[in-house]
């Protein structure tokens with residue numbers, strides 16, 4: 001994942017279609033200019049692991065008409081203009097509703113490279129792992145501090161990268177991280193055949209610098225999605241220039257995080 005001489009990979013997370021299809025496409029394509037991987041969330045009405053910011057982003061996208069099918073079409077449009085690795089982020093229920101085989105095949109067809117299903121327990125992941133293998137998709141497991149004795153087993157199963165959850169609870173910006181996070185990440189790294197990234201609460205360049213010293217990548221969601229709210233607000237107020245400005249500021253902020261991933265030590 002360490003491209004272009006970077007110390008760590010910068011992995012932004014956004015919801016497909018947030019705040020609407022046109023802005024979402026523009027946002028993702030611009031992020032792709034400097035991101036190492038992009039996580040694209042499929043908006044979902046019952047996002048149980050999401051904090052309020054990501055939930056609001058999901059809702060904006062759904063209200064603007066985004067669906068699973070349209071999200072896949074959006075990914076195809078992103079893929080048409082950039083080579084950035086794309087990870088699709090979705091919950092178990094939509095996977096089951098759409099049909100696991102049909103969905104994973106569709107992910108491959110639109111040019112996605114991997115999949116994250118946060119509520120898929122490792123113990124129940126066999127079918128999806130086989131499908132991921134068959135359709136050449138990475139299946140990125142979430143590993144949390146509570147996983148303890150499961151850490152090694154789950155880390156060993158990772159393809160693409162392993163996602164270390166920095167803190168318990170739901171997603172959302174945080175001021176600082178658990179003191180034992182570094183040790184946790186090192187444990188996962190020792191067991192994982194692929195790079196190890198950290199997410200949950202990463203929201204400032206300073207966080208990125210600190211984490212980049214020992215993680216192979218950092219994932220940033222809420223800090224970016226919160227800024228999509230500003231694009232939406234300007235749009236709703238019929239102020240397209242302000243909306244463009246908010247998008248530009250989001251990109252600038254994301255770029256500062258990406259730069260921080262490169263500048264550790």
Ligand SMILES: O=P(O)(O)OC[C@@H](O)[C@@H](O)c1c[nH]c2ccccc12
Pocket residue numbers: 013039041049050054118142170171172173199200201202219220221222223
């Ligand atoms: O929002 P944060 O705290 O920056 O965390 C990343 C995160 O948003 C993204 O990876 C994500 C979005 N929804 C999730 C649900 C579970 C785990 C992870 C996620």
